[in-house]
Amino acid sequence: MSLNRNVSSIASLISDPSRAAILLHLLDGRCHPAGDLAAAAGITPQTASFHLAKMAELGIVTVEKHGRHRYYRIAKASDAEMIEQLLSFAGPVPVISLRQSDQMKKLRHARMCYDHLAGEAAVRIAESLQRAGHLQKDGLQLHVTASGERFFADLGLDLPQLRKKRRAFSRCCLDWTEREHHLAGALGQGLTELMFAMDWFRREEQSRAVRITQEGMQGMAERFGIQLD
């Protein structure tokens, strides 16, 4: 239940390190049980529960009960993008350890931004689609052109179905590692889903990072004209 979501209340949500850690963990778009989030933030389950209740009250997260677990996830894609943007404000994250920089490298390469792809791969895809004239930027919208309609249909996407969803159809999302836009909205989600179905990408366990498969490399080259290494 979204209450009084003014600037201060949103900011104070993220200003607490424990909550920031929880939100960061939830940014992978997956559902997470409360206990996992507590562990991720390094706090007791009670405290995590306290924070999650506060977030739920603001409508940032939603709960799903399954057995004795309660699975939390970020409620709206737009909020996930908001948090992503806040990350970009923090500036270049200082590298602490080699292990961390390795993980960071992976994240920069390809990761989930809630329900759609982000990172270098996603930015390159968005660029390619615009260069080919399939998408056209208009403010924060990304219009699908006539050639784009054919392209996505050919790829196997049901655009009329995606348009029906009660959310923005096709829009830009600022990538905090690349500092460029990638594709978000129903189309971004649908395309990401499709690419996973085609096994172009595979999710890593316990992480937002995404791995590109051999099929993915090939497909990206053939379909989008992108050479990733």
Place this chain on the structure above:
Amino acid sequence: MSLNRNVSSIASLISDPSRAAILLHLLDGRCHPAGDLAAAAGITPQTASFHLAKMAELGIVTVEKHGRHRYYRIAKASDAEMIEQLLSFAGPVPVISLRQSDQMKKLRHARMCYDHLAGEAAVRIAESLQRAGHLQKDGLQLHVTASGERFFADLGLDLPQLRKKRRAFSRCCLDWTEREHHLAGALGQGLTELMFAMDWFRREEQSRAVRITQEGMQGMAERFGIQLD
């Protein structure tokens, strides 16, 4: 002195209502004495001083001593834009009351975003420049085309000089009232300065709002092909 600017510290800066009020007041890009900022936030000078010291330590604001006054301003344009963006997170600006406050209407129409123009007028200008082929969007950059070079030179802007500045030359800035991009960077600042010099716009006292003059109307129509009312 930019110290450890992580997400939490940035967010906690804005999470406090008093600090938020101060920052909002500083968003006009002008210098403000500490006392004014205290009054604007409704706190005592001591408390304002406390907050300002904290912001200065994070490198968000800088001080300039003039006589017995200390003038504060936002240190970097990029930080001002960050705060502008945080405002847009407050949600799809809900209609607060039937009669929108007069001030709000003015702000939506035209206002300062730190050192460049924002609001409907600014978005329309940016659109116009792209439509005419003077600017070309590329990610978050706005490239000046060959025709753009001529256009701006003709207008009276010294582009080589603007390029020399140690900041982004020409880039997009998200307008939180229009939810579209307007022109920022050295070019946005230079163009705004020029338009003020030509008396197209005039600043309102004690506000970020900007008034368009008769000359401005005429100039906008002739130069940019924009009809503002």
Place this chain on the structure above:
DNA sequence: TCCACATTTCGATGATAATAGAAACGTCCA
């Protein structure tokens, strides 16, 4: 030289909120 004024520093206070212990609740499993 003295006073007014803008601002900061110091010190104290009071409110807020993050935290974890204890206990309760509900679910799964043996």
Place this chain on the structure above:
DNA sequence: TGGACGTTTCTATTATCATCGAAATGTGGA
């Protein structure tokens, strides 16, 4: 049916921090 487990609620503790009064600093003007 009983116990383990994940989670929440309740409660107390603790630390933090925004705030302001008092005093200090520094500047300008008379």
